[in-house]
Amino acid sequence: GAGVSQTPSNKVTEKGKYVELRCDPISGHTALYWYRQSLGQGPEFLIYFQGTGAADDSGLPNDRFFAVRPEGSVSTLKIQRTERGDSAVYLCASSSGLAPGETQYFGPGTRLLVL
Amino acid sequence: AQSVTQPDIHITVSEGASLELRCNYSYGATPYLFWYVQSPGQGLQLLLKYFSGDTLVQGIKGFEAEFKRSQSSFNLRKPSVHWSDAAEYFCAVGDLNTGFQKLVFGTGTRLLVSP
Numbered sequence: 001g002a003g004v005s006q007t008p009s010n011k012v013t014e015k016g017k018y019v020e021l022r023c024d025p026i027s028g029h030t031a032l033y034w035y036r037q038s039l040g041q042g043p044e045f046l047i048y049f050q051g052t053g054a055a056d057d058s059g060l061p062n063d064r065f066f067a068v069r070p071e072g073s074v075s076t077l078k079i080q081r082t083e084r085g086d087s088a089v090y091l092c093a094s095s096s097g098l099a100p101g102e103t104q105y106f107g108p109g110t111r112l113l114v115l
Numbered sequence: 116a117q118s119v120t121q122p123d124i125h126i127t128v129s130e131g132a133s134l135e136l137r138c139n140y141s142y143g144a145t146p147y148l149f150w151y152v153q154s155p156g157q158g159l160q161l162l163l164k165y166f167s168g169d170t171l172v173q174g175i176k177g178f179e180a181e182f183k184r185s186q187s188s189f190n191l192r193k194p195s196v197h198w199s200d201a202a203e204y205f206c207a208v209g210d211l212n213t214g215f216q217k218l219v220f221g222t223g224t225r226l227l228v229s230p
């Protein structure tokens with residue numbers, strides 16, 4: 001079956017602009033995660049959803065970042081007033097549940113470049 | 116807070132030679148540990164995971180890892196490396212405070228395979 005998909009694959013924007021990054025999880029997966037991977041670093045947790053609600057948003061760096069999952073499937077990560085430091089690869093993952101050690105399946109990421 | 120250290124930024128191995136990638140974690144209780152591989156343009160793919168039971172874990176693509184509590188280590192091994200194994204490898208630990216859903220990643224080890 002289809003894996004996790006993310007669109008766009010690349011996004012170039014100007015400082016101060018608003019961007020939306022989309023994630024389509026594996027069908028039937030109830031949990032969805034967002035991570036951010038800066039150059040030369042490992043992924044850093046941003047937020048995860050169980051169903052429609054954000055179960056943990058402790059990794060969002062500031063209030064310019066917001067994520068939604070209104071119908072419990074597709075999720076959108078929104079970044080307002082982008083800054084050059086927001087440039088990174090944004091990774092989405094999904095899992096079938098929240099049991100400890102549940103495998104998270106990752107998408108290919110959206111590479112965001114803020115000029 | 117949990118943390119993961121991958122002391123080797125780059126490793127070069129000859130094709131057919133054995134491989135060991137190091138991972139050390141900081142965690143009070145029995146951790147949930149993962150190894151992921153990331154190839155260019157691909158999402159992170161789970162190689163193997165450990166959370167209980169036999170301390171030697173078998174994964175996909177001929178990889179294995181051994182959990183050593185006394186050394187706080189979870190090193191990844193492969194007896195004979197193939198050119199297609201060239202990629203970035205990430206060790207990760209599940210965060211107890213969020214039911215192990217929030218993964219904390221190391222900075223990665225880039226594997227280069229020489230002919």
